[in-house]
Amino acid sequence: MMEQGIWEQSQSIQFCDVDIQNRLTMKGALRLMQEAANCHSDQAGYGLNQIEKTDFSWVLHQQRCRLYSRPCWNTKLQIRTWSRGANGLVCLRDFEVLDEAGHLVALASSGWLLVRASTQKLERVPEGMLKKYGMRDHAVFPEPLPRLKPLSGEEKLWTYTVQHRDIDINRHVNNLCYLDYAWEALGSKSAEKTEDLKEKYNEVDILYKKAAYEKDRLACFGGWDKEEEKDVPFTVAVKGEDGKILHAVIRLEC
Numbered sequence: 001m002m003e004q005g006i007w008e009q010s011q012s013i014q015f016c017d018v019d020i021q022n023r024l025t026m027k028g029a030l031r032l033m034q035e036a037a038n039c040h041s042d043q044a045g046y047g048l049n050q051i052e053k054t055d056f057s058w059v060l061h062q063q064r065c066r067l068y069s070r071p072c073w074n075t076k077l078q079i080r081t082w083s084r085g086a087n088g089l090v091c092l093r094d095f096e097v098l099d100e101a102g103h104l105v106a107l108a109s110s111g112w113l114l115v116r117a118s119t120q121k122l123e124r125v126p127e128g129m130l131k132k133y134g135m136r137d138h139a140v141f142p143e144p145l146p147r148l149k150p151l152s153g154e155e156k157l158w159t160y161t162v163q164h165r166d167i168d169i170n171r172h173v174n175n176l177c178y179l180d181y182a183w184e185a186l187g188s189k190s191a192e193k194t195e196d197l198k199e200k201y202n203e204v205d206i207l208y209k210k211a212a213y214e215k216d217r218l219a220c221f222g223g224w225d226k227e228e229e230k231d232v233p234f235t236v237a238v239k240g241e242d243g244k245i246l247h248a249v250i251r252l253e254c
Contacts, residue, residue, distance in 0.1 A: 005134035006082045007040035013075045020195055023070035026204055027179050029106045030065055033095045034176070036079040037110075044132040048169060057117045060175045060208055061090055062145050063110040067202045069103065076100050082136040086125055089113055094140045107140040115170070148207040148249040150237035154221040157185040159241060162216045172211035173247075179204065182236040182250035185220035189234075201234070201252040209246045217241040 001008050017028025041047040041058060051057055071077070077097055084092035095108040114123045160181060168174035186201075187194035212218060221243065222236035231254050238248040 002043065002134060005136035006080050007036065007043065007134075008078060008080045009036055009039060011035065011077055011079055013071060013073055013077065015073060018073050019198060022072045023199070024067070024072070024075075024105070025070075025198060026065060026067060026201075027176055029067060029097065030063070030108070030176060030179070032077065032079060033065075033081065033097065033106075033108055036081050036095070037093060040081055040133065046129070046132075051117050051169075055117050056123070057115045057170055058091075058112045059115050059170055059211075061111040061113045062148075062205075062207045063108060063175075064141065064145055064205045065095075065106060065108040065203065066141075067106050069099070069105050070199075071099055071105060077105060082138070083130055083133040084137065084139065085130060085135055087111075089122060089124060091125060091130065094138070096140060109139065109141050109145060111145060120170075146205055146251075148205055148235075148251055150221060150239075150246065150249060151223055151225070151235050153223075154235075154237060155189070155223050156219055156221050156243075157188045157223075157236070158220040160184070160218045160220075162212055162214050162218060164214055167214055170211075172213050173216075175206070175208060178206060178208070178238055178248045178250060181218070181220055181238050181248075182222075182252065185222055185236045186234055186252065189223065200231075200254055203253040205251040205253075207249045209248060212238075212247045218247065219243065 011032050019025050080096040090111040093110045097106040099105055114125050116123050166173045166177045219241045220236050224234050225232045234252045236250045239246050
């Protein structure tokens with residue numbers, strides 16, 4: 001449903017969206033918001049089912065998400081999302097997630113790039129395209145998305161070979177997989193259980209730099225911003241195994 005530039009839809013938390021204690025995960029929240037963005041694009045005429053006709057596809061460039069509560073399975077949520085226009089090649093989109101009582105569950109901000117599907121090359125947004133989405137001049141966070149970069153003196157924490165299951169319709173690793181990689185890296189660094197860490201870190205910033213493909217060998221490098229303080233942000237850089245190619249930077253905050 002579209003109203004005043006806002007796309008709004010109801011979604012229920014699925015089994016894949018909760019942890020072992022039946023609470024919404026960060027990945028689950030991002031998945032639900034990604035689905036809402038896909039539906040909004042479909043309504044505007046640039047969705048997944050229209051790629052063959054339009055030859056356009058959207059890829060995520062950067063995102064930030066903050067969880068304020070963690071509802072359980074089958075809770076109905078209201079996902080609200082809107083376009084904030086474009087900053088150069090990057091198209092801005094924000095999200096607000098509420099439960100049935102109207103309580104805030106999550107906020108997110110994101111930047112997307114338009115890709116020519118047949119060539120996988122970046123494209124400038126055609127004139128008038130964003131008008132079909134509607135526009136709303138409201139940012140959920142007061143500050144812009146940060147310029148993420150790997151930590152100096154980072155440590156190699158975890159290695160991985162990209163599997164077929166990680167690949168999405170754009171034929172490269174889906175954005176949600178990078179959060180999985182970050183949790184694996186954090187779990188290998190910390191003495192705490194990974195599930196406990198997932199509960200502690202309620203905010204994530206992710207910058208996607210270069211696509212990774214099936215059978216690529218990846219390595220996660222990272223650590224705490226201050227090694228002596230374990231409750232400060234934890235930063236993971238996903239690189240090629242030799243450390244030369246940077247694929248993504250993930251920053252987890254309490």
